[in-house]
Amino acid sequence: MATTTAQTTAHLVTPTGGPRRLRPHPDRLLPADPATRAVARELYDGIRDLPIVSPHGHVPAAWLAEDAAFRDPTSLLVTPDHYVTRLMHAQGVPLDRLGVGRGPLSEAESREAFRLLCAGWRTYRGTAVRHWLEHTLAHVLDVDVEPSAATADAVYDQVADRIAAPDLRPRALYDRFGLSVLATTDDPTDDLRHHRALAADPSWRGRVVPTFRPDAYVEVRRSDWPDAVTRLGAVADVDTATYAGWIAAMEARRSYFQEHGATSTDHSHRDARAEPLERSVAERLYARAVAGAVTPDEADALRRDLLFQMARMASEDGLVMTLHPAVARDHHPGTRDRYGADVGADIPVGVEFTDALRPVLGAFGTNPRFQLVVFTIDETVYSRELAPLAGFYPSLYVGAPWWFLDAPEAMTRFRSAVTETTGFTRTAGFVDDTRAFLSIPARHDTARRVDAAYLARLVAEHRLDLDEAHEVAHDLTVVNPREAFRL
The missing domain is CATH 1.10.2020.10 (uronate isomerase, domain 2, chain A)
Structure with missing residues (x-):
């Protein structure tokens, strides 16, 4: 049967003929059971106005520096x-x-x-x-x-x-949203001039910190990798034609970022493996990569070594290492060719952590200077791998659901999957991971409601006392992200 215009637009009006009102329900995402909902509402009321800690996102520092x-x-x-x-x-x-x-x-x-x-x-x-x-x-x-x-x-x-x-305007919204810290994501060659401008501005009372994102200089398979490491060397004033030069340049730029407030580095690759090579092998593969003569398998081996070197640097300089693999980037070639990267064509894939992280955790997992936050969009590893790893290694935090999983049902599944093994203290707190500045409070509000709902169920089932649930809700909101990202 043909669909009429009236049928397709009927959902847009109220019975009185006017447009449907936009009124988000005050109890949205809270449990349907009245008794449990009442507990969740009380828990949510205790955290809804707490400051927003945003340790991972993509809002440009320029917006706040220029305040246009x-x-x-x-x-x-x-x-x-x-x-x-x-x-x-x-x-x-x-x-x-x-x-x-x-x-x-x-x-x-x-x-x-x-x-x-x-x-x-x-x-x-x-x-x-x-x-x-x-x-x-x-x-x-x-x-x-x-x-x-x-x-x-x-x-x-x-x-x-x-x-x-x-x-x-951006600065007024920073205050209105209750942001206490906002992390940006920045290329290692960035001069961080907007961060410097904010730090030098006596009228600015907020905190915006850079995040060191070196993927372009670690992902050896990229066709532009040789040009990228040349650019890195020019900015660091180090000859990156050699493996030793790459390491020296990265160490110099990490130090520069720390001087400008950075507390973490951010890494995203197809898999999570970070594994060192013999120094002579690494130097040989690096030379081949600079010349554009490396094979795909050699490129992967070198990339895993370079990522291991980033972990080694983290164990020395104290920058928190965040890792979020399991993404097939730019799944549709035509979209990448026409619009560039990061336009929504990325797709989750499976990932393995236990063996992949063994070299890094074996070397640095009990080092008090080393801290690793692991995110994933492969839900199958939460209870099988990440929660048990975080339940042993003092250096490892499980990152909250993000990207495809920063949704109410997925957040609830996350809490159920990890809590019984590793509790609440080894999870990193919510990250909004967004370029959409105005959506930051909405995303954090969603996470707070979902956590309140989960905790309310534990209270209703007498698995937590109400006062304990209040403490956990507070910690998940403002304490865990500060501790996990050393903010």
Whole structure:
């Protein structure tokens, strides 16, 4: 039977004919059972207004250093958020129509992309993205009508008016969101001038710290790796034509980042293995890699050695090492060629940790200077590998669910999988991992609600006392992330 226009748009209006109101329920994500919900509500009320500790994210430091008004609703809410754009792409919307890979949009282009988001609102039903978008629109931007094809222009106009106001500039939002620390993600060759500008600004009272992200200089298989290490050497003023030069350059840049407030390094590779080579073998493979003559297997062996060297440096300089493998990057070649990396075409894969981390943990796992936070988007390893590892090694924290797993059901599965083996103290606290600045409080709020719901169940089952649950909720929110990332 053919679908009529009236049928396809009926969900957009209330019985009275007006647009559906956007009113996130105050008890969203809390348990359905009334008694357990009451406990969860009490626990959530105790943590909802605590400061936000954001130890891993991708908001540019330039936004806070320059404190300029955001350009338009689309470049703020749509284009930089690959959670949003990938689902629209799955519905057949080309990424360039959402502003991806296009640079600054005209007002007409921005408005058209925003209309696509609103017309596709039903796409996000049941997803974590829906929670984040609703929270952002309702609680940050004061939008009270549900996005739809019919309301798109009105919502766009309201958002455009709001983001032009002084209280919606980046520094005002930093204060309004209750951020106590915000970590950025930075290339080792970055001069960190925006971090320096913030540190030198007497009017700035916040804390923004860089994070050392050396993947481009460790991932030897990349076609641009030789050029990358040459650039690294130029910035570090070290000859990186040799293996020893690479190590010296990395040590110099890590020190530079620490001087500018960095507390951690960030690493993402297809697998988690970090394993040293004999020095002569490493030097030979490095020379072949610089010349562009290394084989794929040799490149992997050298990459694992270089990652081991990063762990060795961490055991000496105290920078926390964070590792998040198990991602097939840029799964669709055509999308990578047209739009570049990090536009939502990454797909989770399986990963193994027990044997992969044995060399690193054998060398540094009981070293008090060494600290490792391991994230994954392979849920199968939580109870089998990561929780038992963290339950023995004092250096290892299990990273909270992130990326594809930073969703309510997945967060609950995480707590159930790891808690009975390693408790709460060996988990690292929530990370928002986002480029979408306005969604930071929404993402942390989701995590706080889910943790409150999980703890409420333990209280209801007499597995925790209520006062213990309050302590755990507080620690998961503000203590664990500070300890895990040495903030």
